[in-house]
Amino acid sequence: MRALIIKDLLNLKSYFKQLIFIYGFYLVFSLMGVWDISFFISIATLLGAMMFISTMSYDEMSRWDAFAISSPISRKDLVTSKYLLMLLSLLGNTGFSLLIGIPIMLIQDSLALSELLAYTGIITLVITTGFSIILYLAFKVGIEKARIAMMAVFLVPTALIFILGKNMNQLGISIKNINWEQMWPALAAGAALTTIVVILVTYCLSVKTVQKKEY
Numbered sequence: 001m002r003a004l005i006i007k008d009l010l011n012l013k014s015y016f017k018q019l020i021f022i023y024g025f026y027l028v029f030s031l032m033g034v035w036d037i038s039f040f041i042s043i044a045t046l047l048g049a050m051m052f053i054s055t056m057s058y059d060e061m062s063r064w065d066a067f068a069i070s071s072p073i074s075r076k077d078l079v080t081s082k083y084l085l086m087l088l089s090l091l092g093n094t095g096f097s098l099l100i101g102i103p104i105m106l107i108q109d110s111l112a113l114s115e116l117l118a119y120t121g122i123i124t125l126v127i128t129t130g131f132s133i134i135l136y137l138a139f140k141v142g143i144e145k146a147r148i149a150m151m152a153v154f155l156v157p158t159a160l161i162f163i164l165g166k167n168m169n170q171l172g173i174s175i176k177n178i179n180w181e182q183m184w185p186a187l188a189a190g191a192a193l194t195t196i197v198v199i200l201v202t203y204c205l206s207v208k209t210v211q212k213k214e215y
Helices: 002-011 013-031 037-062 064-068 075-107 113-141 143-166 180-212
Strands: none
Touching (some): 002 013, 002 075, 013 075, 037 064, 037 113, 075 180, 113 143, 113 180
16 A cells, blocks of 8 residues: 555655745735735645656656556555545645745735635645545546546635625525524534545445446
8 A cells, every 4th residue: 555655656756846836926925915825725735636647648748557456456455545645645735835825924914714614625635625536536547547637626616615705695695694603513524424424435336436436
């Protein structure tokens, strides 16, 4: 298992160089006040998720899976390593962005730690949920088709939230009357539970897909 993850990390050596450049670009504009530091954290978390997508492309181009199943590596290990890589890259990039973002906010005297952590947590849960679905689709239909589906995975929920927000008054719901402080613990727990369920379900589906797949 560890060897599979190391193999993917070695494939990402050139990606890490690009990542540093992109980090620097968004960080400079955040320091200049063009963007809020929370935007930098969002981008860093998203880039972390994109890392494992690149490894899927490398594997598909080199027909790695066909070679791997002819070795002692089990099909389940192929799936497990990708899910672990996804979680490691997401958490790693999120943690790294916080290590950069918090000192900057302290220097700017604009640190609201609870709000920053809450925002980071929401972004991480949303991206993890979305990319768990995309990872399953990559195993099911291939990485290129999964890339196309990526837009739908994120745009459809965004569009639904936008439409709901526009029609809340007609539904008799007022945002101003909602006590967000009381609802926050329940919403956070619900979001975390949803993410865990999605990861487990897509993981099980991915394992079944790969076990039946002919390479």
